[in-house]
Structure formats: structure tokens, C-alpha cells
Amino acid sequence: MRKRFPLRIAAAAAVLAGLAAAASVPGQGQGLPARLREAEAKRIAAVAKVKPAVCAIFAKGGQGGGSGVLISEDGYALSNFHVVGGMQTMQVGLPDGVLYDAVIVGTDKVGDVGLIKLLPKKEGQKFPFAPMGDSDKVRAGDWSLAMGNPFLLATDFTPTVTYGLVSGVHRYQYPEGKGLLEYTDCIQIDTSINPGNSGGPLFNMDGELVGINGRGSFDKRSRINSGVGYAISINQIKNFLGHLRAGLDADHASLGALIRSDSEDGANARLSVATVLDGSDVSRRGLAEGDELVSFAGRPMGSVNQFKNVLGLYPRGWRLPLVYRTRNDKMQTETKQVLVRLMGAIRQEIRDPDQPQPKPGPRPVPVPAGPPSPAAKFYKAKEGFANYYFNEQARDALLAGFKRHGDFTGLKGAWVLEGTCDTRGRAELFKFVVKEEEDPKTKGKRLVATFDKGGIPFKIEPLKKQDLKELKVPEGSGGLTFALFTWTQLLTVGQKGFEGDFSHGGVEPFYPPPADGIVTDWAKLRVDAEVLRTAVLGVQGKWYFSPKDQALLGFETSMEREEDPCEVYFFDYQKVDGRELPHRIEVRYGDGRYTTLHVKKYDIAAK
Numbered sequence: 001m002r003k004r005f006p007l008r009i010a011a012a013a014a015v016l017a018g019l020a021a022a023a024s025v026p027g028q029g030q031g032l033p034a035r036l037r038e039a040e041a042k043r044i045a046a047v048a049k050v051k052p053a054v055c056a057i058f059a060k061g062g063q064g065g066g067s068g069v070l071i072s073e074d075g076y077a078l079s080n081f082h083v084v085g086g087m088q089t090m091q092v093g094l095p096d097g098v099l100y101d102a103v104i105v106g107t108d109k110v111g112d113v114g115l116i117k118l119l120p121k122k123e124g125q126k127f128p129f130a131p132m133g134d135s136d137k138v139r140a141g142d143w144s145l146a147m148g149n150p151f152l153l154a155t156d157f158t159p160t161v162t163y164g165l166v167s168g169v170h171r172y173q174y175p176e177g178k179g180l181l182e183y184t185d186c187i188q189i190d191t192s193i194n195p196g197n198s199g200g201p202l203f204n205m206d207g208e209l210v211g212i213n214g215r216g217s218f219d220k221r222s223r224i225n226s227g228v229g230y231a232i233s234i235n236q237i238k239n240f241l242g243h244l245r246a247g248l249d250a251d252h253a254s255l256g257a258l259i260r261s262d263s264e265d266g267a268n269a270r271l272s273v274a275t276v277l278d279g280s281d282v283s284r285r286g287l288a289e290g291d292e293l294v295s296f297a298g299r300p301m302g303s304v305n306q307f308k309n310v311l312g313l314y315p316r317g318w319r320l321p322l323v324y325r326t327r328n329d330k331m332q333t334e335t336k337q338v339l340v341r342l343m344g345a346i347r348q349e350i351r352d353p354d355q356p357q358p359k360p361g362p363r364p365v366p367v368p369a370g371p372p373s374p375a376a377k378f379y380k381a382k383e384g385f386a387n388y389y390f391n392e393q394a395r396d397a398l399l400a401g402f403k404r405h406g407d408f409t410g411l412k413g414a415w416v417l418e419g420t421c422d423t424r425g426r427a428e429l430f431k432f433v434v435k436e437e438e439d440p441k442t443k444g445k446r447l448v449a450t451f452d453k454g455g456i457p458f459k460i461e462p463l464k465k466q467d468l469k470e471l472k473v474p475e476g477s478g479g480l481t482f483a484l485f486t487w488t489q490l491l492t493v494g495q496k497g498f499e500g501d502f503s504h505g506g507v508e509p510f511y512p513p514p515a516d517g518i519v520t521d522w523a524k525l526r527v528d529a530e531v532l533r534t535a536v537l538g539v540q541g542k543w544y545f546s547p548k549d550q551a552l553l554g555f556e557t558s559m560e561r562e563e564d565p566c567e568v569y570f571f572d573y574q575k576v577d578g579r580e581l582p583h584r585i586e587v588r589y590g591d592g593r594y595t596t597l598h599v600k601k602y603d604i605a606a607k
Contacts, residue, residue: 042205046145047161049207052128054159056093056149057083057102057116057199060373067148067159067200068092068116069209070129075100075118076245078237079199080214081107082181084114088387089373092118093157094128103375106244107386110252111312112181112214113237114199115244117390119375130201133208135233138187142166146191146213146229148200159200164191172309173215173230182252184312186230187211193229202231210234236313242507242530243315247390250506251316253342256280259293261304271301273324279562281341282322285591292325294335298523316344318508321522338591339511339522385503395504398530399494401550406579408491408604415488416603421453423595428454430597432481434488449485453595460485468538468559478566478589479539483557486534486541487568500535507531510544510553512569513586517593529553540565551580564590576602 055068055077066083070076077092084090085107092102098121105115118127138144144166147159167190173183187202193213202211211231243250258275271293276283293301297320301307314320322340325333382388414435421430431452439446450459451474458473462485471482489497510529511522519525527546534541542565543555551573556565566589570582585597 043143043145043163046203046205046207047147050130050145050201050203050209051095051147051159051161053130054095054147054201055079055118056157056159058091058093059087060089060091062091065149065152065196066198067196067213069147069201069212070094070118070127071132071209072129073126075102075120075127076105077102077116077118078201078212079114079116080212081109081112081114082214083199084116085109088379089375090116091373092116095158097156099157101373101375103373103378104387105390106240106246106248106250108240108244108250108252109180110175110182111232111236111240111250112183113212113232113240113244115241117378119378130203130207130209132234132238133204133206133210135187135210135235138166138169138204138210138233140166140168143205144187144189144191144210145203145205146189146193146197146200146231147203148193148197148213150194150196152196160197162192164189166191167228170306170309171230172305172312181215182312183215183230183232185233185236185309186215187233189213189229189231191229197229212237233313239314239318240506242528244386244506245390246394246504246506247385247387247392248504248506249384249386251344253311253314253316253318253344255296255311255340256282256343257287259304259307269303271304271307277343280343281564284564285322285338285340286326286336287322287324287338288326290327294323294325296320296322311342314342315506315508316342317505318342319511320509337519337522391504395502395532398504398532398545398550402545402552404549405551405573406581408579409494411604412492413605414603415492417484417597417599417601418603419598419600421595421597423453430454432484434485449481451481451484462486463537465537471539472559476589477587477594478564479557479559480566480568480587480594482539482559483555483566483568483587486536486539486557487555489536490534490543498534498536498541500538501533501540502535503533505531505533505542507547508542508544512553512571513588513593527553576604 053070057066057068057079058064066079068077068079071078084104088104090102092100100118102116102118105117107114144164146162150160153160166187168188171186171188173186175182193216197213200213201209202213204210211233213229213231216229240250256277257273259271260274261269262272263269273287273289273291276287276289295301296307297310299310319339319341321337323335323337325335328334378389379387380389385391417432419430421428434449436445437448446461447463448459449462450457453474458481460471460481462482472479473481495502507528508531510527511525529544530547532543540558541555544553546553552570554569556567558565569586571584572582573580574583581602583599587594
């Protein structure tokens with residue numbers, strides 16, 4: 001072994017001498033050194049551009065360690081759930097040498113993502129941040145940069161940089177915990193990541209953030225990377241950012257159906273439905289065992305791996321288009337396109353027995369005792385939320401924007417809407433009234449809502465505890481009378497009118513139906529709307545607001561978890577006494593339109 005080292009040194013020296021000679025001889029390799037210098041300069045510039053945004057993350061007192069990256073000038077930063085998920089507050093070092101206090105904002109246990117917020121040292125301070133790229137443009141063979149704090153080497157918070165190839169894209173990695181840490185549609189890299197790199201950024205050569213490094217293959221004895229790492233794609237994280245910023249403990253989606261391949265021919269395999277969960281939305285949309293899955297979320301489906309990859313990109317509750325083939329009563333093949341409400345965590349209930357079972361998930365990081373962090377005042381615990389403080393902030397900002405379209409809080413008296421409605425091609429008069437009436441039994445006051453369509457009144461007492469079946473009127477509408485009542489409650493009473501829930505629900509796709517009812521491309525209709533979640537008397541509500549100006553686009557109310565909601569869509573806003581109100585209201589239930597209300601008159605009075 002000793003004799004070989006001089007030979008290698010001599011060989012290396014000969015190669016270097018040859019390169020130098022080639023560079024000096026006209027016509028031999030003159031362009032090579034210039035190209036190398038240009039590539040090197042670009043790489044160094046990319047590192048310098050993004051380095052100030054790379055975070056070294058520690059538990060209180062400097063315990064533990066991980067990485068992250070700032071994504072906004074107001075101090076929001078991304079990391080892994082397994083780095084920050086066990087902590088309420090933490091400390092974050094930046095390459096400027098300053099240690100900042102930080103607080104957890106939102107978590108995604110399944111996708112292994114956590115969002116934190118750094119506290120500025122002085123009011124108005126702006127943080128450096130990395131621009132987010134498009135991870136769908138990443139290809140195997142691209143160069144990539146990983147940055148972070150491996151082995152806690154960044155004692156001065158200056159990140160370590162590694163450089164390497166993208167080895168593969170659209171990879172699927174099975175969960176490591178009880179449904180936790182499932183890496184779907186992720187980026188495989190040979191760019192070296194090691195313990196401590198978790199949560200750190202993966203950049204393309206333009207300095208754009210394309211992923212968050214989270215999982216690596218390590219030698220079991222030395223804990224050194226063996227050449228395979230995985231980064232969560234930034235496009236997946238973008239789908240969850242609305243939830244994370246709202247302080248939610250986000251959940252990933254499941255379809256409510258088990259998909260299998262009918263063959264082992266790889267990309268050309270036929271995907272068939274093996275099991276459909278009773279009560280799932282996809283079951284109500286008509287999907288049945290034996291049907292063929294054609295496309296999901298606008299992507300053609302060619303393998304089970306591809307389906308799992310795409311499904312894992314989305315949060316629970318989103319509505320996305322699905323195309324499938326089925327046989328009708330005449331045994332003819334039909335292709336159907338439907339919008340499906342995605343379920344959450346159902347994959348654990350109908351787990352494929354042929355696949356590996358999950359291992360235990362990560363444990364919370366122990367936090368040493370001591371004085372509370374300055375960031376603790378920005379944390380508020382509540383079940384179902386990563387940090388309810390940020391949910392309240394997002395909710396109140398949304399409602400403040402909505403209030404700019406009209407303040408209805410003083411109008412708690414009778415509400416009357418009158419006009420015409422078109423129900424399945426039949427034109428009728430309608431009148432909706434919410435008012436207090438005398439209770440003939442108690443002689444006291446009771447709140448009554450009435451929807452009169454074509455001279456037939458559908459009356460309910462919306463605040464009376466009762467069987468929800470009594471509220472599902474008119475028949476076939478999913479409870480339109482109650483739905484319109486909740487709308488007046490939102491406008492006039494606000495949070496006090498919803499004792500069950502009144503929280504920000506993140507961001508979800510919303511699809512305003514076209515006037516002719518014919519949909520050729522769901523993507524062209526989609527609006528990524530801010531969501532308000534409500535509950536009153538056990539009835540769940542979702543309210544969709546424009547991301548541009550917080551105008552109310554529509555809402556839905558669900559009487560029963562395993563039934564379709566009543567969907568209400570607002571159009572043709574006009575001012576009434578200086579306040580904006582819709583004058584065309586489309587009501588849908590299931591897969592069809594129940595009616596369209598054309599409001600001719602609003603009669604709204606103060607109490």
C-alpha cells in the first residue's frame with residue numbers, strides 16, 4: 001500500500017501538467033479552463049446568494065441540531081417536522097453570526113415539514129430569504145446544492161455546502177412512523193447530506209429553493225451518508241403553506257379507495273379500483289370496484305407508485321379532478337370526470353397488506369428547564385393546531401379584509417331576500433326570511449328561518465337542538481334553508497354565532513361553476529381560496545374567500561360527515577345601502593345544480 005501513494009501522486013501531477021500544457025498550446029483545450037472558471041464562478045455566486053438565508057436550528061439551550069431556510073423577509077422558515085416538531089420555541093443561528101429566538105407556526109407530520117418564525121432583533125428588521133423555484137422542472141442529471149449544519153459543524157452558524165447530482169425525481173418513500181414521514185414525489189440526490197442537514201435547503205444552480213432535505217441513507221456504524229438522499233419537493237410544500245401559515249397541524253390526503261395494478265408492465269399498467277371505502281366522497285361520485293383510474297389532479301396515471309406520489313402532494317379536504325372508466329348498465333365503457341373531496345389518514349385504515357408496515361415515528365426533543373423564551377408569547381396551544389396563535393392572526397386578517405366589502409354587524413334584525421329561482425328549468429318566485437317570532441308554547445321569542453319556493457314554505461328553527469334530518473330542507477338541496485341562515489349569521493354575528501368552530505382553514509381549491517354548467521377543464525375554473533371553518537349545532541361549514549380581496553366566493557355546509565354538503569356559490573355582487581351583496585346565488589348538491597337564485601330585493605333592518 002505504501003508504494004502506491006507516490007505512483008498516484010506522480011500520476012496526478014502528470015495530469016495537471018498535461019492540462020496546463022494544453023491550456024498554453026494554441027488549439028489544445030483553450031476553451032476548457034474558461035468554461036470551468038465560468039461554471040465555478042456561477043456556483044460560487046449561487047452559494048453567496050442564498051447562504052444568508054440558511055438556518056442552523058437548535059432546541060432551547062443549544063440542545064440537538066438541525067437546519068432550515070428562510071422563505072420570507074418577515075422571518076418565516078422551513079425545516080423538517082422531525083427537527084422542529086417536538087418544540088414550541090427554539091433558537092436559530094444565521095450566517096450573520098446572530099442567534100435568534102423562534103417559534104413553531106405549522107406542522108405537517110406526514111410530509112415531514114415544519115414552519116417556524118424568527119423573531120427580529122429590532123422592529124421592522126427584514127430577513128434574507130431564498131426564492132422558491134419549481135421542483136417539477138428538476139431533472140435527473142441536474143446539479144444541485146445542499147446547505148445546512150451537518151454534525152453541528154456550523155459553530156459560527158455558517159452553513160456547510162455540498163455539491164452533487166440529482167439522481168432521480170418523483171421518488172416514493174414509505175412512511176417511517178404511524179403514517180408519518182412519508183416522502184412522496186420527492187427528489188433523490190447524491191449531493192451529500194448527513195445528520196444535522198435535516199430540514200436544510202436543496203437549491204438548483206440558479207439559487208432557487210427546490211426542496212427540503214430530510215432523509216438519507218447512512219452507514220449504520222459511522223452515520224455517514226452512503227450516497228443517497230431525499231428532498232421533499234418545494235411544489236408539495238407550496239400546497240401546504242397556506243395550512244402551515246395558519247398554524248394548522250396539517251394532514252395529507254387519501255382517496256378513500258385502494259388502487260392496484262392489473263399487470264406488472266410498469267408504465268403501461270392498467271390501474272383498477274380494488275376497494276372503495278363506504279361513505280367516502282369518491283364512493284358518492286360513483287367510483288366502484290373494478291373501475292379504471294385514468295388520471296388524477298390533471299396527471300395521467302400509469303402506475304400505483306405514480307398515483308401514491310401524486311396523492312401525497314395534497315392536503316386533506318382538497319377537491320381535485322379525477323377521471324375514471326366504468327361500465328354502464330348496458331355494459332358499455334364510459335369515461336367520467338368528477339371532482340373528489342379528499343379524505344385524510346384513511347390510508348391507515350385500508351393499508352395495503354402487501355406493503356411494509358410503518359416504524360415508530362420521531363420523539364419530541366427534550367427541552368431543558370430555564371427562563372421562558374421571548375418567543376413563548378407567540379405560542380398558543382389548542383387541540384388540532386400546531387400553534388393556535390397564528391391561526392387567530394390569519395383568521396382575523398381574513399375577516400378584516402372581508403369586512404371592507406361591508407359591515408353587517410349592526411343588522412341583526414329581520415333579513416328578507418326576494419326574487420326568482422330556476423330549479424331544473426322551472427322558474428318560480430322565492431322568498432327567504434330570517435326573523436324572531438313568538439313561540440306559541442312558551443310565549444317567548446324564537447328565531448325562525450323560512451325558504452319559500454313557489455309558494456311552498458320550508459321553515460326551521462336553526463338554533464334549536466334537534467335531529468339534523470329536520471334541517472335538510474328543501475329536499476334534494478342538502479339543507480339550503482339552514483345554509484342561508486348560517487350565511488346571515490356570519491355577516492351579522494360573526495364568531496359568536498358559531499360555538500363549535502371558527503378558525504382559519506388554510507388554502508383550498510375552489511371551483512366556481514360556469515353559467516352553462518359545462519366543465520371542460522377544472523384547472524381553468526380553480527381558485528386557490530382562503531378558507532374559514534365553522535361549526536354550529538354540529539353542522540360543519542367551509543367558507544371560501546378570494547385571495548385577492550377577501551370577497552366571499554361561496555361556502556358549503558355539511559349536515560352529515562358521510563353525505564354531500566349543500567354548496568352555495570356567489571356571483572354578481574352589487575351594492576345595497578353601501579354594502580356588497582350577491583345577486584345571483586347558485587346552489588348545488590351532489591353532482592348537480594339544485595337551483596339558481598336571482599335576488600331582486602334585499603330588505604335588511606337593524607334590530
